[in-house]
Amino acid sequence: MIEVGKKYHTVDGQEAQIFADTGIGAFKILGAVKKDNGWEAYTWRTNGKYLLDKDSSLDLKLPEQLKACPFCGNNEAPRNVADNIMGKSAGGYFVVCSAKESEGGGCGGMSGWGKTERLATTNWNRRA
Numbered sequence: 001m002i003e004v005g006k007k008y009h010t011v012d013g014q015e016a017q018i019f020a021d022t023g024i025g026a027f028k029i030l031g032a033v034k035k036d037n038g039w040e041a042y043t044w045r046t047n048g049k050y051l052l053d054k055d056s057s058l059d060l061k062l063p064e065q066l067k068a069c070p071f072c073g074n075n076e077a078p079r080n081v082a083d084n085i086m087g088k089s090a091g092g093y094f095v096v097c098s099a100k101e102s103e104g105g106g107c108g109g110m111s112g113w114g115k116t117e118r119l120a121t122t123n124w125n126r127r128a
């Protein structure tokens, strides 16, 4: 999932920013890549790919995505949340397959704790 307004990098390390998701066509993501002489406009697919069917150095580097829940198979419910004990931050993260209907209605399955969101994601995906 690419977020409008966020900064990304291309796989070859160039700075990129996203302006809009046009919602139309195969290349819906509208943004720009920083070149020596300024920002150059580009479009990408919603999966961050610059070309239709092959890899490119202009593909966007996206954070690791959460895999579907290994317990209930839900694709939408797993989410990364800040660790919290009795209302106090424990300084870490875990992934929970949200059981709330409003958040996708998962089964409540959890990953191991991770010091960063990225580590919690890795822990979850190792089991998924």
Ligand SMILES: [Zn+2]
Pocket (backbone or CB within 6 Å): 069, 070, 071, 072, 073, 074, 077, 097, 106, 107, 108, 109
């Ligand atoms: Zn689940």
